[in-house]
Amino acid sequence: MVVIHSNVEYTGDRYVASYPPEELNTEFKRKYPPDPFGEETSANARVWKVYKDEATAHDKSLLDGWNKTLDILLIFAGLFSAVATAFVIESYKLLQPDYEEYIAGALFAALSSRNGSGALDQALDLQDPNDFVPLRASRWLNGIWFTSLVLSLVVAFLCILLKQCIEEYSSRVSAPFPSLRHWSRRRTFYFDGMTEWALPVFVAILPLLLHAAVFLFLTGLALLLWSLDSINAAWILAVTSALLLFYVVSIVVPFLRPSCPSSTPIPRLLSKSIHLTHLRILSVVSQLAVREQIPLAFGWSPSEGPCTRLTFYVQFPVQYLILLVRRSIRYLLPAKVTEALTISYWKLRNSLTSSRAHLAGSRPYFLQLSKRETDRVDAYALRWLITTSPSSSVVSVGFQAIGSLSPWSPVVDVLRCASDLQAAVRRCLQDMYPRMLSNQHVMVFSEADVARDFRSAVCVW
Incomplete structure (x- = not known):
């Protein structure tokens, strides 16, 4: 049985419970000392310190991965565009009349007329360049290669824009801040803005566009060889088909086997x-x-x-x-x-x-920090901290901070509607009860921790 001792003091507008000084018996508590009871969501409270460290580590890993991906795409798109341009320079001539061939034919007809070897028939066979009509195969070839080149240029262009967006987000988040709570609100607002405007989706789709450009180029290469050498064209087409099959399988297999390393x-x-x-x-x-x-x-x-x-x-x-x-x-x-x-x-x-x-993700939709929107952003920050972190200590800090709010607070109203938050709260409480009912002699929680947990549970429900 756990007995909780506390003193209740009246501060003029509410009753506040006070507890003995908490023992810093864990590495987490030594790094993030507990706040005075009832001050768990103050401007520089522990929950905002934990949020800042967790969000900074999360953003660093996420943005570094995006930057590396975009750098690779930029290099490959540049090299591929140079290769595709060299082929396009030669292929687009198939859409124009060949004046050199016409002049050569006319000269040959003129020389043959001197020798009297049927030059009149050859002259009549010469086609007027103004009546030139491109072959259907030439149109397909140039359409495929021009599309491939445009896709690679679009990927390079979007990579530059996305890198600017990432840099802008980093500068906004790293700007000076008056308090940790203000930093948490600002980071939550801009991070949710990235999710709302589907920035992660754009980063994920860019490799797909570049892959499509490569397959289009290989298809056009097989089409070009088909009129020159059908055997080599069939070989290129077979290699391209095998590569396409492998690519499709590498995308489909992660749906069936989550452990597949080809997951993207x-x-x-x-x-x-x-x-x-x-x-x-x-x-x-x-x-x-x-x-x-x-x-x-x-x-x-x-x-x-x-x-x-x-x-x-x-x-x-x-x-x-x-x-x-x-x-x-x-x-x-x-x-x-x-x-x-x-x-x-x-x-x-x-x-x-x-x-x-x-x-x-969460969707704040106003830039003005009014009271209503501030409460909403605070709720999103607490929710992100509780539902994202794998550490039970971090989840406990975020959950305990809710109890310092009033049950009718707009922040609590937003949190009550989040089903993923409720699942995290249940996990936190299920982790707390075995600790309280265990017969361990070393107590890793204090009386104030138990009071904060129960107070938050009452506040949420």
């Missing part, structure tokens, strides 16, 4: 999108059997702002149609079936919310 950001993005779409479809289907009045997939509430024409003409009819189907299902399906579908709906809805948050 492309399979991860595709997997998340497919998973999100699948959950969305199952959630809408299961939603039709839900008895209670719950938020609908196409619902609207006054808190979302004024009702738009799209909501009035599209979402309202769909909402009423779903309600009508629900009422009809009550009489068509047994109660046990509808109850099972209701349970499956809530499970799918929670999974859908968690997957969407993991895929799209």
Whole structure:
């Protein structure tokens, strides 16, 4: 049994519990000393120090990886563009009349006429350059190679833009700050902005564009050789097909075997999108059997702002149609079936919310730091710290900081709606109870830690 001793003092506007000085018995507590009870979210509180270190390490690893990827793409795109340009310079001539061939034919006809060897027939066979029409194969060849060259130049151009965006983000985050909480708000705002504007998606797609440029170039090379030497063209086409097959397999296999080393950001993005779409479809289907009045997939509430024409003409009819189907299902399906579908709906809805948050991230949408937006950004920062860090100590610090807020705080209201946060809180509490019920003689937690955990649990729920 754990007995918690504390003194309660009245500070004029609220009661504040005080505890004996906490023992710094772990490396984590020595690095991040606990805050006074009730000051866990102050301007320079421990939670913001932990957040700054965790976010800095996360950003350093992420941005370094992006910069290395973009550097490699820039070098390869430059070399590939030079090679493709050399071929394009020769291939585009196939789209123009060959005046040299026409002049050579005319000279040959003139010389043959002197010898009286049928030059008139040869002169009549000469084609007027103004009537020249490119061959279909020449058009395909130049279209493929020009597309390949344009894709490589687009990749190089976007690499430069993305490197500028990364540098701008780094300068914004590393700018001077008046307090650790201010830094956390600023970093959360700009980091979520990168996610909102799909910067990671652009970085992941650029290699795909360059791969497409390479395959187009190889296809055009086989097409060029086909009119010159069909055997060599068939060999180049076979090698290109084998390479394309290997490339497709390297993308598909990570879906089936997560341990596959060929995993890239492309399979991860595709997997998340497919998973999100699948959950969305199952959630809408299961939603039709839900008895209670719950938020609908196409619902609207006054808190979302004024009702738009799209909501009035599209979402309202769909909402009423779903309600009508629900009422009809009550009489068509047994109660046990509808109850099972209701349970499956809530499970799918929670999974859908968690997957969407993991895929799209948080979405602050105002630059002004008003009170409402500041609370929202604070909630996003605490949520990121709790749900992202693999360290239980970091999760505990973020969770304990919630308890210093009032239960009706807008920050807490935002946190209550995050299903991924609730899962992390359950993990934190499940980790706390075994520690309290164990018979270990060495106590790695203090009375204030237990009070902070319970206070945060009461605040969230």
